[in-house]
Amino acid sequence: MRTRVPPLISNGKAVMFPLKTFRPHATSRGSSSWKSMLFRLIEDHQVDEANRLFARIPSPSIQLYTMMINGYSRINRVDQAFRLFDKMPARDTAAWNSMIKTALGIGELDLAWKLFDEMPEQNVISWTTMINGLSQFDQIDAAEDLFLRMPERDTAAWNAMISAYCDSGRVKDACRLFEKMPQPNVISWTALIGGHDQNGQSDRALWLFYQLWMSGMKLTPSTYACVLTACANASELGLGTQLHSNLVRRGYSSDSFVSTSLVNLYAKCKQIEDSIKVFNEKQERDVVSWTALVTGYGMNDMHDNALEEFNKMVAFGIQPNQSTFSSALNSCCGLEALDRGKKIHVTTVKLGLDLDVFVGNSLIVMYSKCGDIDDSLVLFNSMDRRNLVTWNTIIVGCAQNGYTSLALKIFDAMRELNVQPDSITYTGLLTACSHSKMLGRGRHIFHLLQHDSEVAMKLEHFVCMVDILGRCGQLEEAEELIQNMPMEPNTIIWLALLSACRMHANIEVARRTSKKVFEMEPDNSAAYVLLSNIYASAGRWNDVSQIRLMMRCRGIMKVPGSSWITLKETRHEFVCGDRSHPMAMEIYAKLDWLGVKLKELGYVYDTRFALHDVDDEQKEVALAHHSEKLAVAFGLISTVEGSTIRVIKNLRVCGDCHSAIKLISKLVGRRIVLRDSTRFHHFRDGLCSCGDCW
DNA sequence: ATAGGGTTAG
Incomplete structure (x- = not known):
């Protein structure tokens, strides 16, 4: 949606009129009663009703105009917001700031800049609003530039910049700023804690929380919500439970964010009963908390309950969103329930969410994990927006379903579009090559990976390559690769080699390899089974019975098929x-x-x-x-x-x-x-x- | 109670 730039703005400077000229009859008392009535309607999202009231006000003040503008802006009726802004007899900085925020809300960064440049006088709030907006557009350097250039900074400005750094993954810069700022408040702490947690540093987030706790600063519900999430991610059930009783004493347990965090905490810490309990005691059940419960069931392998809860939510009249669908579809994978997955697909189409990139990715995963790779491909081809996850998902799906050359073709298409692959992309491709015993293509992909400076090589890549070499009979080369790789081998990689030994009846390499596994994981039944099969195929029954004896002595059971x-x-x-x-x-x-x-x-x-x-x-x-x-x-x-x-x-x-x-x-x-x-x-x-x- | 900073699910 493009919004026309209103004439008054493009004209340049706005003219300030003395207020008295325009509202001679307004008394302070009258104005405050208009104000409270307008406020109540706008809070209630009854903006049309509010506008009828607004029209009856003799000479509305700038404040009332701005309130109306924000009412429209909040429900995305941007054109009406701009019309009012055009119509108002005079504008103060707050009105201009509201319009900057409105422009940012509809993704019109250029328009926001224009407003910012043309307004007669920017204040600290104007600058902070722009910093926030630039951060939302991933223009962190521009945000940083504004922050350094702004004439004065209050705590909120510092906080905005700290959050901007955290949102772009620059946690260290956020810390640096936090150390430097004159008056950090509880919001600064909360931003920093949340930033660490969201960037995979949950332990550090909890350490920071400990500092905050020791400082004696009063915690807000937001802080609790944030810290409880960090507890969930760090599996710190003990601390989470303590905070739970603590926040109940403070009377925060009815806060929606807080209770949703608790649902998530208990679900992630495998205390699903407590999670359900918190959810049932919650006053309002919104999408987010209900999604947390659906996800929670999924995380506890209770996929039937997850889907049941998803259906209950829909029946209750709450509209699922991208996240809800992605969790529900994940549970369909867990149940291999293609039929139920298809039903959910129909629902996403009805809500117009099937083209959403996150939902689309979840649908691709659902179809390919349920073995319906053809429908995965139909969906992949119909998606007009794709991200790296989309590409990875379809490549892995093709790999698992034996569509090897298609996986490689899709990779070529991806590179032609200059999409940078990540470590999962390479794992998917190598898996594809391994499943089709494509030694040449496998070596080629491995070579590309070794020379891709954007991707760090992981153990799993070596596992795949060992698997390819092994399946193609290059056992010695595979063994050499394990010995020369830059990280410590695990049992998985030795077992990949061992299973290749079985395929190629290589007793010599098998002996050395199984010895490694026995040393590392004496209880792993796979190595015993593989080795005994290798001996059996060679007719070496004495060795077979020796291994069986060993298994019996050590009490090792093989996994029944x-x-x-x-x-x-x-x-x-x-x-x-x-x-x-x-x-x-x-x-x-x-x-x-x-x-x-x-x-x-x-x-x-x-x-x-x-x-x-x-x-x-x-x-x-x-x-x-x-x-x-x-x-x-x-x-x-x-x-x-x-x-x-x-x-x-x-x-x-x-x-x-x-x-x-x-x-x-x-x-x-x-x-x-x-x-x-x-x-x-x-x-x-x-x-x-x-x-x-x- | 005119405008900016932190919070929940994936």
Whole structure:
């Protein structure tokens, strides 16, 4: 929205008229009663009503004009604000300041500058308003320049500059200013505490709070809200609880900001019951507090409750906003609930929020985490505004769903638009290459990353590269990379190498590698399972039984494989050889039928994978009755013919199941989406999206 | 109670 510059302003200097000429009848008493009536209406957002009253005032004072202007400005009726400003017989500095603020409110920075330059006399408030506005436009250097140039500074001006520094991440500069300012007040402290917290320095924020507390300065509700948030982020439940009882004694518990901070505090500290309690005792339930609760349920893995609460909020008549949607969609991911995610998508469209960049990003994540990468891409292509998160989200989504070349293509498009990648972008790309065993492209991306001065290399990048090298059989090079990297290796990177050893049956490297894991994490079952599988594949049964003995002695249990499918919001979970499901008879009958049909297609069980399970009793039946096969069979008999089946497995999909499900997809003419612990497999027409690089 | 500074969810 562009606002025309009003004629009086572009004319240059405004003329001040003596007030008495214009309101001869106004007495101070009369004016104060007009004022209180206007004030009440404006506070109540009844601006039209206020304007009718204003029109009846014989010669309104400058103050009354300015009140009306601010009333319009607050509800974004900017044209009317400017019209009144044009009409007023004289303007004081406050009126000009109101107009600067109005211009900034609609994003008209140029207009704000114009007003600031043309007003006859700026005061400290004019300067402070501009500093604040420049900060909102990320023009921190211009704000700093104004701050240094302003003729006099009061505490509010210092505070504005401290906040501006904090908002642009320049916490050190904020501290420097705070040290230098003559009279820091509780607002200065609150700004500095909040600034540290918001820039990831919650511990330092709490240390600052301790200083404030010792100074004996009286805390305001804002300070409590701010500090409670820092407690939440630093997981300082103890301090948070003390502050809670303290603020109750001060009578601050009904403050909306404070109570929302408490809802957040308890949710983040995994005290969801207390969080619910605070929320239920809260007088007004607004979007923010309700969103805090929805998010809180999500953080406590109570996604069903989260979505229930989201629905309650909508039914209560409170309109969700970007944040609410992003939390609700996140819970859809947690439940793999594509159907409910789609319903929420419809709601975002109704509210016109689906094109919002944050909501759009959440929708992309929801679709790709629920295995519907095609709808993710449709959404990505329809977004007219994108940020780095958008690009990262779609790249990671493609990587997890086997769309490797598309991920690389999107990266090229991103670079053509000069969007600077970050460490997540590179991780996504390397993951994509690893999933498709693209050694050359992987090396290329790794090279780009090493020479990208804007991105710091992280351990996870090396994990990805080791994974690529390992999968492509370059075990020695992978081992060398681990030994020469600039940070300490963790068990994850050794396990990546170990699993490559399994793929390429390399006992020598496996021995060295597993030794590292046993030293670092003797209780990690993955290394034992992998090593024993490597020995078993080589027929070295003595070594296998030795490892099993070791596991038994150390009391290490392997994580049992399980797969599940969600139908009509109910989760049906299966483990290998499971007969506990009410429809077990039908499921096994279907599996037998599939077995016959698959044999006709020339399928033979790949017995190498019978060794996948360490436990003896599961060995024989294992292959035919693996959990993922059970879940697929259940899906086939419980859903409409032709519809897509979506299965999730907690571990990696077994190789035999992978071949079998490919054929099943062709046999029954269905798309089957299987999400395992690392990625998605889209089976269709006898093929898998992973190109068998599982 | 004419204008500026701090506060809640993601």
